[in-house]
Amino acid sequence: MKKYTIQPGENKLKASSMTTAALKANEVRIKVRAVSLNYRDILNLRYANEEVVPFSDGSGEVVEIGDEVKNLKVGDRVVGLFFPNWIDGSINQEIQQVARGGGTTDGMLAHETVGHEDSFIIFPDHLNYEEAATLPCAALTAWHAMFEHAQPLQKCQTVLLQGTGGVSIFALQLAAAHGISTIVTSSSNEKLEQARSLGATHTINYRETPDWEQEVHSLTGGKGVDMVLEVGGAGTLEKSMTAVKVGGVISLIGVLSGLDAKVNPLPIMGKSLRVFGIYVGSKAMQTNLHKALSAHNIHPIIDTTFTFESAVFAYDYQASGKHMGKVVIKVT
Missing domain, CATH: 3.90.180.10 (Medium-chain alcohol dehydrogenases, catalytic domain)
Structure with a gap:
């Protein structure tokens, strides 16, 4: 052995x-x-x-x-x-x-x-x-992020999923099964097409649309999403705070975009956001x-x-x- x-x-x-x-x-x-x-x-x-x-x-x-x-x-x-x-x-x-x-x-x-x-x-x-x-x-991280904390997602709400890695794809599958709308971001149009085949409601290529947080607002009628699964970390967190609705949730999961960044906490207070750290x-x-x-x-x-x-x-x-x-x- x-x-x-x-x-x-x-x-x-x-x-x-x-x-x-x-x-x-x-x-x-x-x-x-x-x-x-x-x-x-x-x-x-x-x-x-x-x-x-x-x-x-x-x-x-x-x-x-x-x-x-x-x-x-x-x-x-x-x-x-x-x-x-x-x-x-x-x-x-x-x-x-x-x-x-x-x-x-x-x-x-x-x-x-x-x-x-x-x-x-x-x-x-x-x-x-x-x-x-x-x-x-x-899989468990995605499940915990969406359904296990104090403000779980409900049917007909919308969640923003960053990228097409393991957590985000599990979240997409679980959301689709539970009647939850999804917005998926990626730099690959091919991956976004695959995400749509798995049930993604909307997709955004963040290279083609660098201000993707504004596109999220457009897709949600100016309201913002109910939840963001934040896998980027410090590099994308401020955009996520813009993309989420007033009173919404950010499930903070990963640090794929790095650790070396400053984050302005004002939107957390100003929008009464709930930020949950999810560790499996x-x-x-x-x-x-x-x-x-x-x-x-x-x-x-x-x-x-x-x-x-x-x-x-x-x-x-x-x-x-x-x-x-x-x-x-x-x-x-």
Whole structure:
């Protein structure tokens, strides 16, 4: 059996042999079938200061259980939780310090993984392993951003989705299934055409329309959208504050446009905006997501699937930004 580790200081992956760890009474052994990449994995590769098995997101089959395991059995198909200890309720510092695939907590880019039974969850029957591997971070983040906080989206409202990466495409699919209008931005007309095929109500090419926040107002009759899923971060936040309606919501998710920018907080006060920081979600939220995926027969959009041996190329492709939806590695 093999695993990959990030080598601190070298900023590269290393493949090596792995040994089988003995199970504790409440642990399960998972044969990993597939994993998927997130922007976080690119950052971890660049800045990790501990040797760690990367990737928060992965799916697999339970192949062995400890003597006290109650909720899982051999043969169950599961995904690992992004936060292994966040079962329900609000996030706190202790939960946040243990995130799969970063810091000192090993992730899923290996032939097998072991963990507490509560840190895994059975995924919907209609999905295969590659599809399920995309759920723990991107899908749950989109679900949390739109439906789990104090001002969730309702039918016939409108949400602005930035780009066509994993979170935004999951949000598009979930919004379309729930009768929520969408405005999708991208620099690629080809990707925007694909977004329309997935149910996007309106699309904007932000290279052709650099003042896209004004176009958003035009498309909403001068009102603004009910919610923005902000994946750009500091570089696009002020435009998002302009694009959202008075009393609207900004779900702040990512930092794809960088960290080095100044943000004027006046629109937050002047428009009575609610800005929610979204950091993936809990097991209870993941359960709700899985129910929605099953109810609406939603299949994740996978752009490209790489082999386990070509993991380094999967990183390069994710970093290029050429993908639409998710990039997956088939492990076994």
